Amino acid sequence: QxxxxxxxxxxxxxxxxxxxxxxxxxxxxxSGGYSWSWIRQPPGKGLEWIGYIYHSGGSAYYxxxxxxRVTLSVDRSKNQISLSVNSVTAADTAVYYCTRLSxxxxxxxxxxxxxxxxx
Amino acid sequence: QSALTQPASVSxxxxxxxxxxxxxxxxxxxxxxxVSWFQxxxxxxxxxxxxxxxxxxxxxxxxxxxxxxxxxxxxxISGLQTEDEADYYCYSYTSSSTYVFGSGxxxxxx
Numbered sequence: 001q002x003x004x005x006x007x008x009x010x011x012x013x014x015x016x017x018x019x020x021x022x023x024x025x026x027x028x029x030x031s032g033g034y035s036w037s038w039i040r041q042p043p044g045k046g047l048e049w050i051g052y053i054y055h056s057g058g059s060a061y062y063x064x065x066x067x068x069r070v071t072l073s074v075d076r077s078k079n080q081i082s083l084s085v086n087s088v089t090a091a092d093t094a095v096y097y098c099t100r101l102s103x104x105x106x107x108x109x110x111x112x113x114x115x116x117x118x119x
Numbered sequence: 120q121s122a123l124t125q126p127a128s129v130s131x132x133x134x135x136x137x138x139x140x141x142x143x144x145x146x147x148x149x150x151x152x153x154v155s156w157f158q159x160x161x162x163x164x165x166x167x168x169x170x171x172x173x174x175x176x177x178x179x180x181x182x183x184x185x186x187x188x189x190x191x192x193x194x195x196i197s198g199l200q201t202e203d204e205a206d207y208y209c210y211s212y213t214s215s216s217t218y219v220f221g222s223g224x225x226x227x228x229x
Contacts, residue, residue: 037218046122046223047157047165047208061216064120097164104153104212105170112164 002026004098004110012092012117018085022098022110029055029079035101036081038072040094041112048094052101053081088117123148123209123221130227136197139224141209142190147219149190153212156185156194158205165208169194196226204228 008020022036029036037052050070051062057074071084085092095112124142131137141148141156148154154172157165167176169185172192182197192211196203209221
């Protein structure tokens with residue numbers, strides 16, 4: 001049974017870069033032809049899809065509203081996915097989730113990690 | 120891309136049926152059957168309750184059902200129970216190979 005665990009700094013200063021990793025256990029990122037995605041949820045607000053990347057790391061698709069600031073990557077040697085968001089503001093404060101994407105279905109999800117943008 | 124439109128809140132009494140709508144465009148909801156629904160309790164990870172418009176994952180109550188007509192998808196909860204009180208989100212695949220979530224609906228059991 002695949003499990004995902006997000007990790008990274010809980011506090012990031014405005015204008016800096018937010019970097020998170022998602023460790024995948026129970027399956028290899030390279031197997032199964034899955035894609036891997038990040039979704040976030042600001043406190044008290046709704047879900048926002050950030051982007052997804054193919055297991056090969058060859059192609060990635062991003063939310064148009066975030067595309068200029070977001071990068072996803074795959075590290076197959078570590079079996080993990082990474083998210084980078086640059087030039088962050090308070091609006092990027094959210095719980096960030098990583099999830100597996102298969103045939104249009106986001107499942108399973110990690111437990112999520114709260115990132116606060118504040119000086 | 121704009122968020123899919125959901126009613127902010129829906130309520131019902133125990134035992135009743137409620138329906139939550141999720142309205143998009145022909146470039147997302149209307150164009151693909153990759154429409155899914157999540158249930159989320161406060162502070163918890165979203166749980167998939169419907170995928171591909173009308174399919175229930177294993178372990179999800181039969182009381183949850185989904186449908187789609189044109190650019191609007193719907194989630195129906197029949198035999199409403201207190202445990203169904205939660206937030207519900209739809210999402211859809213889009214013609215840009217991206218995904219878009221709905222604005223979310225708070226379900227209250229009266």
